[in-house]
Amino acid sequence: MKITKEEQEILQGKLGEGMQKALELQVALGEAFDAERFVDVSRTHVALSGQEGDTYWCELLVKGGAKCKVPCTTNPAWDTKTLTQYYGVTQDELELVKRTYDVYTKIGAVMSLSCTPELQQNVPAFGEVVAFSESSCTPYVNSVLGARSNRESSVSALAAAVTGKTPLYGLMFDENRRGTMVIEVEEAPKDAYDWGLLGYNAGRIIEKDVPVFVFKKIDGRPTPESLLYFGAELNTSGAVPMYHIVGVTPEAPDLESALRGNKPTRTAYISNEDIREEEKKISEEGGKINLVMLGCPHYTLDQVMELERLMDNRKSSVPFWVLVSEATLSLAKRNESFYRLAECGVNLVAETCIDEPCFKSFEGGLGLTDSPKCAYYRERRGQPFVLRRLSECVEGAIKGEVK
Amino acid sequence: MEQAYKCRKILKGKGEGEAIVSTDPICFYLCDPKTGKVIEKGHSITGKTVAGKVLVVKSGKGSSVVMVDGLYQLKMQDNLPAAIIVRDIEPVLVSCAAVVGVPVVDRLEINPYEAIKDGDKVIVDADNCTVTVKRVD
Numbered sequence: 001m002k003i004t005k006e007e008q009e010i011l012q013g014k015l016g017e018g019m020q021k022a023l024e025l026q027v028a029l030g031e032a033f034d035a036e037r038f039v040d041v042s043r044t045h046v047a048l049s050g051q052e053g054d055t056y057w058c059e060l061l062v063k064g065g066a067k068c069k070v071p072c073t074t075n076p077a078w079d080t081k082t083l084t085q086y087y088g089v090t091q092d093e094l095e096l097v098k099r100t101y102d103v104y105t106k107i108g109a110v111m112s113l114s115c116t117p118e119l120q121q122n123v124p125a126f127g128e129v130v131a132f133s134e135s136s137c138t139p140y141v142n143s144v145l146g147a148r149s150n151r152e153s154s155v156s157a158l159a160a161a162v163t164g165k166t167p168l169y170g171l172m173f174d175e176n177r178r179g180t181m182v183i184e185v186e187e188a189p190k191d192a193y194d195w196g197l198l199g200y201n202a203g204r205i206i207e208k209d210v211p212v213f214v215f216k217k218i219d220g221r222p223t224p225e226s227l228l229y230f231g232a233e234l235n236t237s238g239a240v241p242m243y244h245i246v247g248v249t250p251e252a253p254d255l256e257s258a259l260r261g262n263k264p265t266r267t268a269y270i271s272n273e274d275i276r277e278e279e280k281k282i283s284e285e286g287g288k289i290n291l292v293m294l295g296c297p298h299y300t301l302d303q304v305m306e307l308e309r310l311m312d313n314r315k316s317s318v319p320f321w322v323l324v325s326e327a328t329l330s331l332a333k334r335n336e337s338f339y340r341l342a343e344c345g346v347n348l349v350a351e352t353c354i355d356e357p358c359f360k361s362f363e364g365g366l367g368l369t370d371s372p373k374c375a376y377y378r379e380r381r382g383q384p385f386v387l388r389r390l391s392e393c394v395e396g397a398i399k400g401e402v403k
Numbered sequence: 404m405e406q407a408y409k410c411r412k413i414l415k416g417k418g419e420g421e422a423i424v425s426t427d428p429i430c431f432y433l434c435d436p437k438t439g440k441v442i443e444k445g446h447s448i449t450g451k452t453v454a455g456k457v458l459v460v461k462s463g464k465g466s467s468v469v470m471v472d473g474l475y476q477l478k479m480q481d482n483l484p485a486a487i488i489v490r491d492i493e494p495v496l497v498s499c500a501a502v503v504g505v506p507v508v509d510r511l512e513i514n515p516y517e518a519i520k521d522g523d524k525v526i527v528d529a530d531n532c533t534v535t536v537k538r539v540d
Contacts, residue, residue: 025501025502028414028497028498028501029497029498032492032497032509033492047466048468049469049472051468051471051472051475052472052475052476053471053472053476053499053502053503054468054471056475056502057471057502075468133467133468133495134468135465135467151493152467152494152495153467153470153471153494153495153499154467154471155498155499156494156498159498170494203464207461207462207491208462208493235466236464236465236466237464237465238428239428239462239463239493239495282444376465377469379433379442
C-alpha cells in the first residue's frame with residue numbers, strides 16, 4: 001500500500017498514539033484488500049453499541065489522544081433515564097453506558113444515537129466517499145443513495161473518523177460496484193416485513209457477489225423503510241454492503257446498466273415458497289408472549305403512524321417497546337402520536353437498541369417482532385422471538401399471544 | 404501425515420490447535436463466550452466450540468459492531484480461536500480480529516476445505532505465511 005509522507009509520520013506516532021493505532025488498523029485492513037492507497041472520507045458513522053469490545057477500542061484511541069477529524073454520528077446503547085426505572089439493570093451495566101457515552105463524547109463524536117443516520121442526520125450524496133458501519137446503513141448508503149462505503153466495522157469506521165481516511169478498495173471503484181449476480185424474484189415484496197424476509201433469504205446465497213434483483217413487476221417505488229429493512233437483513237444473514245434493484249436503485253436503471261455490460265457470474269431464483277420456508281425456519285412457533293419489540297432498525301414516523309392506525313385505540317396486554325431516533329421521537333410528541341400510543345400501552349423510546357441489557361427481564365420468555373435482525377441478535381441474550389408482520393404484531397400484543 | 408501449505412498473512416501471529424471447519428460464514432457474537440460454542444441456529448458448526456481451535460471459515464458476516472464484542476468476550480474468557488484461516492476475507496472480520504488480536508491468514512495454496520478436516524492438528528504461522536496440517540489416520 002502506498003503511504004504518503006504525512007501518513008508515514010502518523011504511523012511513527014508523531015501525531016499521537018491514538019491516531020497511530022487508528023491508522024495501523026486501517027493499513028492492516030487496506031493491505032488485506034490490496035488497497036493501493038488511502039482516500040479522504042467526508043462522512044463517517046460508527047455503530048457504537050455500549051458493549052465492552054467497542055468501548056475498549058474507543059478508550060484505547062482516546063487514551064492515545066485521538067480526536068475525530070471527521071466527527072462520526074453514532075448508534076445508541078440505551079436510554080438510561082427512561083429505561084432504568086422499568087427493568088432490573090445492574091450498576092455495572094449502567095456504568096458501561098456512561099463510560100461509553102463519555103468516551104465517545106471525548107473523541108468528538110456527534111452523539112446522534114440512532115442506527116438510521118442516513119435518513120435524517122448524516123445523509124451522504126451520490127458519489128460521496130464515506131465510511132459507514134452499521135449493517136443496515138452500509139447497504140442503504142451504497143445502494144439507495146449511491147454514496148461509496150466499504151463494509152466497515154464499528155472499529156474501522158471509528159478509525160476513519162479519527163484519521164479522516166479510508167483504504168481505497170472494493171466499492172470505492174466503479175468496476176466493483178457493478179452487479180455480478182442476478183437474482184430473479186417471483187413476486188415483489190409488499191411491505192417492509194416482506195422486503196426484510198427477502199433480504200434474509202437472499203443474504204444466505206449471495207456470498208461475495210454484488211446482487212442485481214430483478215422483479216417481473218413492481219408496483220410503485222419501495223418505501224425508504226422497505227429498502228432499509230431489506231438491506232438490514234441482507235447484511236445479517238450475509239455480508240452484503242451493496243445491491244441493485246432494476247428500475248429502483250440509482251445505479252441500475254436497467255439490467256444492462258447494473259451489470260455494466262458484463263455477463264453475470266451466476267443467477268438465482270427466489271420463489272414465494274422459499275421466502276415462506278425461510279420465515280418458518282427463523283421464527284419461533286407461536287404461543288404466549290411477554291414482549292413486543294419493534295424498531296430494529298429504528299422505526300420512522302411513517303411506521304409509527306401506521307402502528308397507531310393499526311392499534312386503533314386498543315390496549316396492548318404485554319409490554320410493547322418501539323425504538324426510534326431522537327428526531328422521530330420529538331416529531332411523534334409534536335403530532336401527539338407518542339401520547340396516543342402511550343394510552344394504548346405502546347412506548348416509544350429513543351437512543352436505544354434492541355440488543356442491550358435494559359430488556360433483560362424479558363429473557364427466557366417469548367418475544368414478538370417484525371425484524372429478523374432483532375430475532376437473530378437477541379438469540380445471544382436467550383430470548384427467542386416469533387416473527388410476524390406489523391399488523392399481526394399488533395393483534396398479538398392485544399391478545400398477549402400469537403398463533 | 405504432515406503437510407505444509409503456503410498462505411497469505413492477514414493479521415500477524417502464530418497459533419496452533421485442533422481444526423474446526425465451518426462451511427458457513429461466521430458472526431462471533433453468536434458464540435457463547437463462556438464455552439466458545441456456536442449458538443446460531445442452522446449453522447454448519449452449531450454446538451461446536453471455537454475455543455483454542457484453528458477455525459477454518461468461509462467468511463465473516465452480520466453486524467458491524469457485535470463482531471468485535473463477540474471476539475472481545477471470547478478473549479476475556481480465554482476462549483478465542485488460536486488462529487483463523489478464512490476463504491473469502493471480509494472487512495468486519497479482519498478489523499475486529501485485528502483489534503482483539505487473533506492471527507488470520509487467507510489464500511491457502513489449495514482449497515482449505517480439501518486440505519483441512521475437523522480434528523486435524525493445525526499450526527498457523529502468519530508471519531512466515533505457512534499453515535501446517537498434521538493428520539492422525
